[in-house]
Amino acid sequence: MNEITSIKQRFGIIGQSPLIDRAIDVARQVAPTDLTVLITGESGTGKEVFPKIIHQFSARKHGPFIAVNCGAIPEGTIDSELFGHEKGSFTGATDARKGYFEVVNGGTIFLDEVAELPLSTQVRLLRVLESGEFLRVGSSKVIKTDVRVVAATNVKLGEAIANGKFREDLFYRLNTVPIHIPPLRERKDDIVLLFRKFAADFAEKYRMPALILTEEAQNMLRQNYWSGNVRQLKNVTEQISIIEQEREVTPNTLAKYISDSNPTMLPVLKRHFENSDEHANERELLYKVLFDMKKDMAEMKKLIAEIISATGIDPTMPGRTIPAGESIPYQPEFYKPQYSTPPQDFQHPREAVNEIPIDYSEEIEESLSLEKKEKEIIAKALEKHHGRRKNAATELGISERTLYRKIKEYGIE
Numbered sequence: 001m002n003e004i005t006s007i008k009q010r011f012g013i014i015g016q017s018p019l020i021d022r023a024i025d026v027a028r029q030v031a032p033t034d035l036t037v038l039i040t041g042e043s044g045t046g047k048e049v050f051p052k053i054i055h056q057f058s059a060r061k062h063g064p065f066i067a068v069n070c071g072a073i074p075e076g077t078i079d080s081e082l083f084g085h086e087k088g089s090f091t092g093a094t095d096a097r098k099g100y101f102e103v104v105n106g107g108t109i110f111l112d113e114v115a116e117l118p119l120s121t122q123v124r125l126l127r128v129l130e131s132g133e134f135l136r137v138g139s140s141k142v143i144k145t146d147v148r149v150v151a152a153t154n155v156k157l158g159e160a161i162a163n164g165k166f167r168e169d170l171f172y173r174l175n176t177v178p179i180h181i182p183p184l185r186e187r188k189d190d191i192v193l194l195f196r197k198f199a200a201d202f203a204e205k206y207r208m209p210a211l212i213l214t215e216e217a218q219n220m221l222r223q224n225y226w227s228g229n230v231r232q233l234k235n236v237t238e239q240i241s242i243i244e245q246e247r248e249v250t251p252n253t254l255a256k257y258i259s260d261s262n263p264t265m266l267p268v269l270k271r272h273f274e275n276s277d278e279h280a281n282e283r284e285l286l287y288k289v290l291f292d293m294k295k296d297m298a299e300m301k302k303l304i305a306e307i308i309s310a311t312g313i314d315p316t317m318p319g320r321t322i323p324a325g326e327s328i329p330y331q332p333e334f335y336k337p338q339y340s341t342p343p344q345d346f347q348h349p350r351e352a353v354n355e356i357p358i359d360y361s362e363e364i365e366e367s368l369s370l371e372k373k374e375k376e377i378i379a380k381a382l383e384k385h386h387g388r389r390k391n392a393a394t395e396l397g398i399s400e401r402t403l404y405r406k407i408k409e410y411g412i413e
Contacts, residue, residue, distance in 0.1 A: 011049050014197050015190035017397065023050065030177045031057035036129060038114075038174045039152040041181030044231035050179060051110040051150040055105030060148055066100055069177040071116035075401055078121050080137050087136020101134060101145050104300050115155035116175065116401075117167055122167045129173045149174070184226040184233060191221045194230060198237040200329040209247045211240060220251045222257050289373045374408045378403070382412065 004024050005348050007013070013024065030037055031054045039047045048067065055065045056070075080090075081256050084099030100109055117125065123343045128134050129149060150172045160166035184191060192213065203210040213221070226232055244253060378396065385391040393403040406412075 007053060011053060013046070013049060014194050015187055016189050016193070017182065019186060020190070023179050023181055024053065027053045027175070028057055030054065030179075032059065034148055034176055034413050036176045037150045037179060038177070039150065039179045039181065040157075041111075041152075041154060042183045042227075042229055043154045043336045045181040045183060046174070046230050047152045047181050048112065048153075049109070050181070051152070053149055055108040055148075058108070059149065060107050065110070066104050066106045067110040067112060069101055069112045071113035074404070075118050078118065080123065083124060083134045083136055085137035086139045089136075093138070096136075099134075100134065101128060101147055102143060104143045104147050106147075108150060110152040111149065113153060113155075114151040115153040115157060115160055119165075119167065123169050126167065126170045126173060126357035128288050131169075155320065157377040184229040185224075188222045191224075191226070191233065192218050192386075194233055195221060195237050198234045199241055202238050202241045206242075208241070211237070211244075214248060214250050216251045217249045217254055220254050279357065285374060285377075286370065288397070289370060289377065293373070371410075374406075376411065376412065378406055379412055382407075 004021055005026055007028065008015075013020070027037075027050050037051075037054060041047050051067065052065070055061060068082070070078065079085075080093075080097070080099065080102055082099050084097050084102055087093055087096045104323050111125075121361050124134060128145065128147070132145055133149075134145065135142060155166075157166055157171050161171060163169045186193075195211075199211040203209075221233075221314070228235070236254075239257055240249060240253065251259040345346075369378065378392070381395050382389070385395070387401055389407075390400050393400045396403065398406075
């Protein structure tokens with residue numbers, strides 16, 4: 001236990017929760033081996049500290065250590081970043097370049113947000129983990145490497161595997177030793193300790209008196225959900241430190257900064273999409289556009305029905321009047337006549353297909369209007385979130401990578 005305390009002091013880990021102590025103990029025990037480690041936990045829990053603990057307590061501590069955020073590298077260049085490329089292997093490859101797995105030979109590589117890797121890159125990573133071999137992009141020469149891999153993710157990989165977003169064999173290869181970092185709401189006794197630590201550090205840095213929590217304020221901190229975990233708590237502490245003049249923090253003070261942070265935990269219907277593919281997110285965006293257009297049409301038909309009822313004049317057919325006392329009920333659906341038998345002059349569509357002139361300009365115009373509508377929605381979402389693509393992608397219901405591709409496709413600045 002003394003060793004765990006020394007690790008906390010060395011790496012700046014604050015807390016007395018048995019859950020966090022267990023995570024540190026597992027990292028300490030697995031460090032001397034070369035086993036692959038998978039660190040899971042919500043965003044903001046401090047997962048990035050544990051790969052450093054593993055590296056520093058391993059035989060590779062004198063070797064290189066590099067942290068790679070897999071979600072921040074575009075899909076088209078991630079293979080080159082991880083495994084390197086040869087000169088002329090793609091446009092812009094003016095010289096050969098070593099990848100991270102080649103540079104970190106003899107050390108440790110930390111793959112953060114590993115669930116964001118494309119499936120093609122997951123295959124390459126699986127080969128490195130199994131045989132220690134890889135190929136540069138555009139090369140046929142096998143390169144050997146000796147690298148310890150530590151991966152982390154805030155995604156539930158079981159669901160990602162079920163949705164076809166993550167390889168099951170890679171999961172079992174990464175999950176040799178799992179380490180789970182508990183969310184802050186499961187470490188209630190550590191919340192006040194962390195608040196005091198962040199407040200003291202901020203006060204020392206900017207030479208101001210530290211904040212003091214009342215007993216009621218401490219209870220309010222413990223009861224908060226903290227969806228952003230330690231990162232959110234630090235942000236709240238710094239906001240209060242710089243904005244509030246009164247150094248004693250009461251529940252009324254806290255309410256200004258955390259009142260909107262509790263999520264509404266309402267039940268939702270979980271949808272399962274069968275045979276989903278990589279274009280599922282695009283379809284959802286198009287469906288949203290079409291539903292908006294349908295809603296506009298319904299409102300327009302309702303407005304026309306109200307005009308007819310009020311004035312007796314049909315604006316869609318000039319010259320036609322509605323007799324007094326006759327009401328036109330609002331019909332949300334288009335009128336579809338039903339025939340028990342076809343009319344005498346009925347001609348089968350297949351027989352008349354060559355006689356009907358097809359106006360392709362209307363189809364092109366509809367397609368362009370959909371693209372224009374989609375471009376407007378993306379631009380409004382980006383403007384609403386001040387250019388933050390992650391927040392805009394969440395509101396649109398698509399992945400950040402799909403949003404990035406759409407921005408390039410439409411030339412949105």
